[in-house]
Every structure is written in C-alpha cells, then in structure tokens.
Amino acid sequence: MIKIYLKYLIFLTFLHCSFSFGIGNGSDEEEFTRSEILSILALANSNRNIILGSTRIFKSTVTSSINNTPLAISFDTSVYDTNNIFNLNDPTKVTINRSGLYYIQGQLSYSTNGTGIRKANLVLNDLSVIGSTALPAASGDLTNISTESTYRLNVGDFLRLQGFQSSGGNLDIVVNSGYSQILSVTKLSE
Structure with missing residues (x-):
C-alpha cells in the first residue's frame, strides 16, 4: 500500500464557486511549474458556472x-x-x-x-x-x-x-x- 502524502494543497476561490485539490504521493514526486499552475487556474475558471x-x-x-x-x-x-x-x-x-x-x-x-x-x-x-x-x-x-x-x-x-x-x-x-x-x-x- 502506498502512503499518500499531500505534496501541494492549493485553494482556489472564484465568484460562486470554491474548490481545492492536492496531488503527489511518496513514490512519485510531482512538482508544478508556473505554466502548469496557470493552466490549472484557467481550466478551473472555465468549468465554473457562468450565468448566460x-x-x-x-x-x-x-x-x-x-x-x-x-x-x-x-x-x-x-x-x-x-x-x-x-x-x-x-x-x-x-x-x-x-x-x-x-x-x-x-x-x-x-x-x-x-x-x-x-x-x-x-x-x-x-x-x-x-x-x-x-x-x-x-x-x-x-x-x-x-x-x-x-x-x-x-x-x-x-x-x-x-x-x-x-x-x-x-x-x-x-x-x-x-x-x-x-x-x-x-x-x-x-
């Protein structure tokens, strides 16, 4: 059994929605580059409810x-x-x-x-x-x-x-x- 450790915990708050996520485990170290974080932010922003x-x-x-x-x-x-x-x-x-x-x-x-x-x-x-x-x-x-x-x-x-x-x-x-x-x-x- 692989112990899962939270390597990164990012909280994002947007108008009308908020969510959090964490990734990484003891054997597979993952790091986010600046562009990856910006991509995640863009994806998160595009998935929130937008009033049409x-x-x-x-x-x-x-x-x-x-x-x-x-x-x-x-x-x-x-x-x-x-x-x-x-x-x-x-x-x-x-x-x-x-x-x-x-x-x-x-x-x-x-x-x-x-x-x-x-x-x-x-x-x-x-x-x-x-x-x-x-x-x-x-x-x-x-x-x-x-x-x-x-x-x-x-x-x-x-x-x-x-x-x-x-x-x-x-x-x-x-x-x-x-x-x-x-x-x-x-x-x-x-």
Missing part, C-alpha cells in the same frame, strides 16, 4: 386565490430580463428561446390563515411540475414559500409559477417586500 442570462419578474399587486384551485400567477413587472423570455402580453408564463440548463425559483407569500396547506409549483408546458414545495399554513403570520429546480429546457418550453391553498375560502397572495410573487430564471449553460 437571467430573468426576474414579479407581481406588484395582491392576487386572490380560490380554495383548492391551482392558480398561475400573472406577472406585471420585469426587474430584468436578459434572457428576453417574458412578455407582458402573456403575463402568466415565460417562454424559453434558447435551449440549455436553467435554475428556476418561485416565491409566494400567503395571507395569515392557519388552516390547510400552501403550495408553490413550477409548471413546465402546463404538463409537468418540475419544482414544488408544500407547507402547512403558518398560524398568526404570513406563510412564505419558495420552490426551485435546475432543469434542462428547450426552445419553446414555457414555465408558470402556480400557487395553491386549502384554507377553506379565498386567500390573498400578498406583495411582501420583494419576496412574494416572484419568478427568477437563470440560464447556467448550453
């Missing part, structure tokens, strides 16, 4: 939801849309125009009511739920809920943020300081 486009939309007014009825949120404001996927003429969805791997996050905040459950769903093409979070209703406070997914999407796919509640009656999805009724879509890679 980002969209963040929200609704600036209260949405009333009906008991036990899924509801697609109708957005009215774009914070930014470098993906160019949101259209105010079709405000309940974003339509993908470049295939790739995406990180999607939706956030909702329901009015105070301690009965039932609250859900936030990410719905793909009105067929599949690709992200879902369900929570029991908070008693005496808003119920804040978020859901997320990393998913490979194709040109023409569309996403909706859907709310659902079972309070026994109508319940508002409120505007909550930039937290509620928000959909974010970030392209991570081709």
Whole structure:
C-alpha cells in the first residue's frame, strides 16, 4: 500500500464557486511549474458556472386565490430580463428561446390563515411540475414559500409559477417586500 502524502494543497476561490485539490504521493514526486499552475487556474475558471442570462419578474399587486384551485400567477413587472423570455402580453408564463440548463425559483407569500396547506409549483408546458414545495399554513403570520429546480429546457418550453391553498375560502397572495410573487430564471449553460 502506498502512503499518500499531500505534496501541494492549493485553494482556489472564484465568484460562486470554491474548490481545492492536492496531488503527489511518496513514490512519485510531482512538482508544478508556473505554466502548469496557470493552466490549472484557467481550466478551473472555465468549468465554473457562468450565468448566460437571467430573468426576474414579479407581481406588484395582491392576487386572490380560490380554495383548492391551482392558480398561475400573472406577472406585471420585469426587474430584468436578459434572457428576453417574458412578455407582458402573456403575463402568466415565460417562454424559453434558447435551449440549455436553467435554475428556476418561485416565491409566494400567503395571507395569515392557519388552516390547510400552501403550495408553490413550477409548471413546465402546463404538463409537468418540475419544482414544488408544500407547507402547512403558518398560524398568526404570513406563510412564505419558495420552490426551485435546475432543469434542462428547450426552445419553446414555457414555465408558470402556480400557487395553491386549502384554507377553506379565498386567500390573498400578498406583495411582501420583494419576496412574494416572484419568478427568477437563470440560464447556467448550453
């Protein structure tokens, strides 16, 4: 058995990622030249996630939801849309125009009511739920809920943020300081 010794330990820190590695063992001494270290740095930098486009939309007014009825949120404001996927003429969805791997996050905040459950769903093409979070209703406070997914999407796919509640009656999805009724879509890679 060969004892492995860490000859070199290099820590590299980049925006949104950090990692470390070490090589070398007792019998095979390895040394890095300056150009090898620069090559490793370049390779490490090229493999990190690079944001290729980002969209963040929200609704600036209260949405009333009906008991036990899924509801697609109708957005009215774009914070930014470098993906160019949101259209105010079709405000309940974003339509993908470049295939790739995406990180999607939706956030909702329901009015105070301690009965039932609250859900936030990410719905793909009105067929599949690709992200879902369900929570029991908070008693005496808003119920804040978020859901997320990393998913490979194709040109023409569309996403909706859907709310659902079972309070026994109508319940508002409120505007909550930039937290509620928000959909974010970030392209991570081709």
